[in-house]
Amino acid sequence: EQDEQRVTSFYSRAVERIRTLPGVKSVGAVSMLPLDGGSSSTSFVVENHPVPQGEEESAGHTVITPNFLSAIGIPLLRGRDFTETDDENASPVVIVNNWMACRYFPNDDAVGKRIRLGGPESRWRTIIGVVGDIKRLSLRDKEEAQLYFAHKQDSWRSMTVVVRTNLADPGSLSGTMRGEIWAIDKDQPIYNVRTMEHVLAVSETVWVARVFGMLFAVLAGVALALAVGGLYGVIAYSVSQRTHEIGIRMALGAQGRDVLRMVLGQGMILVAAGLAVGLVGAFIVTRILASSLYGVTATDPVSFASIALLLAIVALVASYIPARRATRVDPMVALRYE
Numbered sequence: 001e002q003d004e005q006r007v008t009s010f011y012s013r014a015v016e017r018i019r020t021l022p023g024v025k026s027v028g029a030v031s032m033l034p035l036d037g038g039s040s041s042t043s044f045v046v047e048n049h050p051v052p053q054g055e056e057e058s059a060g061h062t063v064i065t066p067n068f069l070s071a072i073g074i075p076l077l078r079g080r081d082f083t084e085t086d087d088e089n090a091s092p093v094v095i096v097n098n099w100m101a102c103r104y105f106p107n108d109d110a111v112g113k114r115i116r117l118g119g120p121e122s123r124w125r126t127i128i129g130v131v132g133d134i135k136r137l138s139l140r141d142k143e144e145a146q147l148y149f150a151h152k153q154d155s156w157r158s159m160t161v162v163v164r165t166n167l168a169d170p171g172s173l174s175g176t177m178r179g180e181i182w183a184i185d186k187d188q189p190i191y192n193v194r195t196m197e198h199v200l201a202v203s204e205t206v207w208v209a210r211v212f213g214m215l216f217a218v219l220a221g222v223a224l225a226l227a228v229g230g231l232y233g234v235i236a237y238s239v240s241q242r243t244h245e246i247g248i249r250m251a252l253g254a255q256g257r258d259v260l261r262m263v264l265g266q267g268m269i270l271v272a273a274g275l276a277v278g279l280v281g282a283f284i285v286t287r288i289l290a291s292s293l294y295g296v297t298a299t300d301p302v303s304f305a306s307i308a309l310l311l312a313i314v315a316l317v318a319s320y321i322p323a324r325r326a327t328r329v330d331p332m333v334a335l336r337y338e
Helices: 002-019 068-072 098-104 170-184 196-202 204-240 243-251 256-292 301-327 331-335
Strands: 024-030 041-046 057-064 076-079 093-097 114-117 124-131 146-150 160-165
Touching: 002 024, 002 160, 002 170, 024 068, 068 160, 093 098, 098 124, 098 146, 160 170, 204 256, 204 301, 243 256, 256 301
Parallel strands: 057 146, 093 124
Antiparallel strands: 024 057, 024 160, 041 057, 041 114, 076 124, 093 146, 114 124
8 A cells, every 4th residue: 555655646746846847738647648559448337227247348447647638638528637635535536438428327417426346345436527538549449438547546557647738849848857757766767758749650550541541542643633534535525526516506606605505514414424423332432441531431521522523623624625616616617527
């Protein structure tokens, strides 16, 4: 017990000393940093939601110090954050994520309700706050229950200190932070100092997604270029083949703008039909890519609309240029056109 108190005291003092450094907005510590490759789970039971013994559900298990949520950027939706008074002498408390709150308390506020870890010998813990959902291991993780525990009530030896700063170069704080920690314990090992941007960049799930994303982007760009070039060439050729017809219409008194409107209208009808068929096919095929996407759905309306608009503009230009050229040709010359 004394050893646990020394651990919690060390992190409390370290966080407090770092908080006073110039440029530091907020600081906290966490047992396992999100997207850093580690995870821990625990079984739990919600009060008044009995389940058979051995069939308890599990949730992500994260131990944090006060102010970690603000330092990492997880929003506090309801209730309160942990404080220094949430220690071994206080009533056990816990913070849950919004997904868990909505699942177990869909018509009520989760704050004030109680959960218990493990078997019936465990103590009931009161929910004091509800926070936003995060991805623990991968950006493609499904939503799940997440529990946050106060470090002074559930001490964890190896913690990651997270600092939010307004400095242009966050790395410039590393040396000063090391000095503050070593002022408490000169033998304390400090390693793997990096920014969250670096954590995301080297995260296996992120860089794999980026590689596949770049590959898909290149292939999509090539496909789009071929589609644009092919569409322009086919429509422009089909319109140029009607030069003789256009000449007859002009010879019989048709106005250039009327002929131009007719050609554009007919061309756009064909393009609209093609886009409709293509969109239906795209909606079906993109289901395959759904598991590889993050932050956008497989049927993102903006993406579909922008590509459809681009192809429509290309078709319009491909119809307009040769049609405009044909209406300016002398009717007698157009009649002799082969």
